[in-house]
Amino acid sequence: MENRDIVEQVLPEAIRDLGVRRLRHFFSEMRERLRGLYDDSINPLVVILTPGPFNETYFEHAYMARRLGLPLVEGHDLTVRNEIVYLKTLGGLKRVHTILRRLDDDYCDPVELRSASALGVPGLISAIRAQNVVITNALGTGVLESAAWLGFLPGVAERLLGESLQLPAVATWWCGEKPALDYVLANPDRLVVKPTYPNQHFEPVFGSDIEGEERAALIRRLQARPYAYVAQEHVALSQAPVWRSNGTPNFAARAFTIRVYAIATRSGFRVLPGGLARVAADSAVDVVSTQRGGGSKDIWVLSDGEDERAATGTQHLQVSIRPDEVPSRLAENLFWLGRYTVRCADNARLLRSTVRVRVDRSVWIHAVRICRALGVIAKDSQPPASVRDDRDPYGIAADVKRIAWCASQVRSRLSARYWRAVVGLQRQVQEAAASRQEPREALERLALSLAALSGYAAEDMTHDEGWRLLRIGRRVERLQFTAALLGQHLVAASATRQRQVEWLLDVCHSISIYRSRYFVAPRLGSALDLLVRDVHHPVSLAFQCGSIARDLEELAVSLRISRDPGLEETIPEFTDRELLTLEGEGDEAQASRQTLAARMTALQAAAARLSDRLSMRHFSHTGDSQSVWT
């Protein structure tokens, strides 16, 4: 379906002129149907339950969630209390009425079903039995995915509907039937043998491809457990043209299959006017599956003119997720995505600025000491080495891994270009580690990519509660970093030297703004003025504090909860005279720098406490469950 979005962007005229039927109507009907499944509620909460980003169809789940305007949740986002299903949200537990299930039947409840699975919802079955939640498709319907049924479909249609199938099924024999087994054993050349059960480890076998001992082994398997196998006639798949751009660009023929979608509505089944065509990876292959590679195509169903009228007849308001329905786990991962992105960006800039001053011995010593004190490089390591080392848990590579992990957990909330930037970031780090290229260049590029991530977060994401937590995460991280950096700088004997101050401003990305404002060579007093108390400078401590306070306020209002008290430390205020003292020489000046450094440490600790408090309050029930047995 993502295919359609792309095609609509690329070929809008063709779609319109040919009268290609739109898919939108199908989705709004599906949403209405889902909302109507649970009878007793005026405003039902419907969620989509996914196995998570490690599943190969996760992308489709995320897309569907966006399209339907429903929260996409994983098993541990839900909890069952007293036979009622709740979503763990930022605003507390919210009752769930209907679950659109994209998780396999036997993974749904670790209490009663597959217990080793962490994907399900403990107690879900008891809630279903008590009829406190509607789950669709119902548990157990997975049995219909077996190819074994196909052989029975013509008979089923005759018996139940008194008519034959409108589309003939591929001729299928379930070997559990004695006559079917006999037929299969007698005609292996014409058949493909497949597993009856989806969890069976058995790849489809073309009877015509095997002979001798291999064929004898297959026959033994069929005879030992005939019910576990299905045979289908070997059909020649249709071919579609595919444009190949690698090698000599040309058109090539590829086998394809079509997957269609239908929903049960009150007025009967509704079929999606479109579908997914999956194309084989290789011209020789006649098994098509996404797990084996290959591509996909969009399917167009042309309209006879009635479709568009029907669609406009039942326009619905676009339903959006209410603020208090943001799952806690999602918000937690957004919060940490914010923190890790800034941590990585700050560390990258710190190292970049340090590598830049390598030729200047006194600044270099000052900078390397601070890098070590901040834990950005190991005690016995040098900045360039740290960039390449992907085993260092505090290194840049480890930060990028954490960003990628958090991003994968919230992928449904990220724009396509944000996700691409995350993937690009990982590649950059790998390349930098592998190629041993000039570290400075690698760091510059990294800093640039991270800046892009921040931009995408601000521009592409809905500014809801999850986003607000992402931003609070960013501010808290920046506050900790800048306070720590200033604290370390202030206690150094060389704190007031011009080139050291220039390095400090460079780390904080503030050289040009300093020059445009102060018209003097870098001095400590003016630098502190800029980096500590200037509320308009997005790197300054005052800016972080102000922004955090506003976001906490807004969070409290939209979640209808009491406001967090915020940071327990204030930003130091100083007069111009005091600034002069700070950059002076002698005991008094040094003492005032020590005092300010202590306040920086206190500020850093307050930021850490705020982070812990937010975690306790909003994310505390997001832990993982475990199974216990006797």
Place this chain on the structure above:
Amino acid sequence: MRYRIHHETVYAYASDVLHAHHMLHLVPRPAPFQQCLEHMISVKPATFRRRDEIDAFGNALTRIEFEHPHRRLEVATQMEVDVHPRPKVFAAHSMPWERLCAELAYHGAWPTRENLEACRFRHESPYVRVKQQLTDYAAECFPAGRSILECADALMVKLYREMKYAKGETTVGTPLLEVLKKRRGVCQDFAHLMIGCLRSRGLAARYVSGYLRAGPTRSAESGAPLAIGSGASHAWVAVYTPPFGWLEFDPTNNARVGTDHVAVAWGRDFGDVSPLHGVILGGATHELSVSVTVEPITQ
């Protein structure tokens, strides 16, 4: 035979369990050969919710839920159970095993009620996979034309001889084929292996969980008192052996089940009927202690 049974399970958690769902299979189900006269399950701390039900296999099931943080869970059951001798059967009179396979396999006609029920226990289940290696391992116990009961006896003897009872070497999650390779395990593993060998041939077998009285009965093979498995909950196997219905075998002790065994629940495998199974949120690590006493009060 009347027994008074006391079964206590204690979980000590390293950190608070914030929320938990548990399922208890602790009350002996009624059967022609046993009745539970009285029972009481006491649970500490107080449950947030408790519900008594009958599960999909007809066993008594208690579901409990905790909503308040706790560091310790105690579940204690007291019960009195009457156990009667099982009717005598003649092994040779049971159905030849191949004929039973053919009867249980799918064919066009409706199956009998008994056969249909047996089919629930004929397919692989979460802890008992159906494998060719299991078919091969047990091949000598299934010569052509032998009655199913004789086959099951032979399989039980084979497992008893070839498997070593060893605690702590397997867990709930140890795959059956690994148990087969190591030839070591506890009563659960003996039972799962026997079930796997039967199902791999298309025969029906179920897992029985219960208690074993330590004491007077002696093993047919060694003459030693039946002891393995007493002091804790025990597990054995029921095999579908028409025309005698389901007969029970204890491969850990190499004995047919009689009045020394008290069945609590049966299902496809351990996962369906374990005495206590739950999913907890929090808790970090835990220590588990279980004690079982089976005391005969009348002959």
